[in-house]
Amino acid sequence: MKRFLAASAACLAMASAAHAQALAQEAATDTPRPMDQPRDWSATLIQDATGLHDIMIDSHPGVHDPLNPEFRARLDQGLATALERAKTTTDRGGWWWALRAYVASFEDGHVQISMTQRDFGFPTRWPGFLTVYRGADQVVANREEADAAAPPLGARLIDCDGVDAAPLAEQRIGQFRGRWFLEAIQTRFGDWMFLNAENPWQTEMRSCRFEANGATRTYALNWRATPDDLSERRTRLMQSVRPDFALKHFDDGGFWISTPTFNGDPSSENYAELTALIADMKTKQEALRAAPYVVLDVRGNGGGSSHWSQLMAQVLWGDAWMTAHPEPAIEAVEWRASEGNIAEISAFLDKLHATNGQPELIAWAEDAINGMKAAKAAGQVYWRSTNDEAPSDAAPPPPAPQLMAGRVYLLTDSSCGSACLDAVDLWKTAGAVQVGRETSADTVYMEIREPVLPSGLAQIAVPMKVYRGRARGNNEPQRPQYIIAGDMSDDAVLLASIRRLQPR
Template identity: 45%
Template sequence: MIRTGVIAVAAAAVLASTAQAAEPGGNADWGAALRQDAEAFHDLILDSHPGPVDPENPGFKPLLERGLKAALVRAKTAKTYPDYYFALQTYAASFDDGHLGLTNYRTDGFVFTSRWPGFLTALRGDRNEVVFREDEAAPPMGAVLVSCDGRAADALAAEVVGRTAGRWSLRSRREAYSAALFVDYGNPYVRRAQRCVFEANGARKTYALAWRDLPAATRDKGFAVASAPRFTTPIELRPYGDGGFWVGLGSFDGDPTSADGVKLTALSKAVEARAGDLRAAPVVVFDLRGNNGGSSSWLSGMAKSLWGAEYVAAREPQSEGVDWRVSDGNIAHMGFLKEMFGKAETPDPELMAWLDGAVAGLKAAKAEGRPYWRKADEEGAPEPAVVADTPMKAKAYVFTDFNCASACLDAVDLLTALGAIHVGQETSADTAYMEVREQRLPGDRVTAYVPVKVYRGRPRGSNVPAAPAVRYTGDLRDTAAVEAFVGGLR
């Protein structure tokens, strides 16, 4: 399958970009802008997303309409850029889908700042603990947040951060954004905490919060303490330990002509050329640190080179089918993919034939007035034959971080189905709605990204993360420590 345009931004970068607007850069009518962009986002989803016509998800369309209604109510009073931004972002986050949202906001000259009460908390286990402070009057390091203004810690985090972050049920999401709990980004739709209860050394104490400007350098320092930044592993094949191999897969960029695409092409050839060595090695590690998804065909091809195509076909997770939403925009998207993959050094003839069929199938479905297209040979396809043996004898591991999603999750699903052991951090998650395309909204202020297909009967449930068999708690940037961690498992 193909995955393109997956949007997954590191938490710190998102937090920095959503800080409070300090100075207006013009006299825009932000109420009118909010109304226009909310309606355009709604209409794009209604036209091209599988959800509004999905008989297996009757709650999707009411959710779409409720979100629009709330945004339009806020448009009546929106006066500033934060009014506009946070209303739209709340609408997008309400779908709890990493493949559906808004990105590349145009700020029209707004300068961003933020405020804080002199300390930051982060999620440690199931508790929000003070991990950074620059005020002696603040709660002590390690103090546990109990409540603020009568709101329990979990409820406060869900309101202040979760409403605009989305997918708050995911632990990986809560961990990534937990440091934002006591940073004021100027969201006019949430209540900033004023009096909070913390527990330290068995005693509880109430603190009145004194909010003040948060310099960017201090914010970045605090975020670094709260959670180690992500690290993107290089795309490479290299020796590991005593006769083993390390396969670095920091990207699955779907464009074979991009910088990462060129590296992935070379890596695929290297894996195929040295397949015998990898198969006979004591261990092979697939390192997915920093991978945000893209095209799952990269890992699928490498797996076939190592385990054998028939063995992979017999064991890879199978859905019951894939329905593609029919719309002019989605048809154009498939044409774009055909053009993009056709520019590869050696275009995959099977993929190109599939894309030809997809474009023709979507056009035929549109002419017949059908909401979905499904490839004919996917309907009632026979189960693949059982293949008992594989030439791959190496012990395989797959290492993930907290933001692995989309095609990265597909890689985890496939590798573990082939016998690899999942280690590292719990992943992010995705819904059954896939294959993202982007579209700039008419006001040219923001870009929407929407999925265009839906899996039917996918083994992994909607927004269900992959949990590692052994959890890594160290610094993701420390490759030597990661290597030692994996080495200690054997």
């Protein structure tokens, strides 16, 4: 039985990780960096936007995708917009945010950009307060205590400079983040409404109207440098957490298993931690299956390799149960046959050999490399790897026993994307109950690599393959059966909420 593993070395930099890194890079810093040195930023933007376009043309599976005929036009339009902005670009902010808008225009969490200079950050400005989303509304959630001119905590944003809150957020945030229609993206980046990090393509609003306690008031905005603790403020607002790998056993017999990443790089610490976690689960398999509940915690997990979630499912539910309850099969995978993509998987294979990697991963990598090489030699755009699962008219598998005595809860937050979404697909099909918050979402373009742009100042994430026939559609999130409205970073609150869901 073939499984389409998402397991290349490029999975080290999944969408949410790239978002988090860029977010950190855009925070204030006062230390001079090489990015501060004189440079022709207009020429740099032209160079990098053109390079980005060329890399996508060479390696992205969407360029020739018959099911996505608009992809090439979007790629070309993004370049045209960036080149137009280059005419008036005079600084690093113009370069960075023009490229970020280009990347965001693909509306794909697997197409991302980050700086190669990891410690650089843009000086930021704010008007003394931050808003976040509470449902469909933006409300004031953090402010300078001593600023009497700022709107009060909990005040709801109505409009700024005559532009309603919703289209204003699309213009100020969505344009540079992409996929603004997703709750997860609004949750993670909504506080950028009243932040500016040297972005010349957006203006600083002069006045905004807020509603509080039934009364509407207009506030003039006084933009200035953000406080030193901006990062801590934003972390608290997002209620984000990336727990350690853990398998915890509670006094009531329940278990809590945390997997903050599914990193597929065999040379990484995460790989070793995941290997140890799976081994620990196998040792405690009998107790896990007899437990009143098991929590699978994927908070902060932006993806990696779907291999890990498959192994975890086998430990909990067993092969017979998984065979009797298969997730909807992917019909095929088509790899874009390019030299860059072949080199990426070849490097991953070298790491597997060097670290005595798992045989199934080695076989998967060899299959992909040989297939892409053969396709390229034949002048073909794709190498197609078909699914050899049982045909739809095959006899159903025999009934299988339910080995899990208690409920399995799947705890998700807005970070869950890529291989984390694959895990949600798999575990929910097996019977897990999703709780927490709505996940992020992805397209059918998968398996990223990270080429550096011509300037050497930034690198992009580029998918190498496309799924055919995936049941979950493009940019379709997984929604929890039970929403937990509390603080998603508070383990005690989450555990209490889950225990209340237990059958009486």
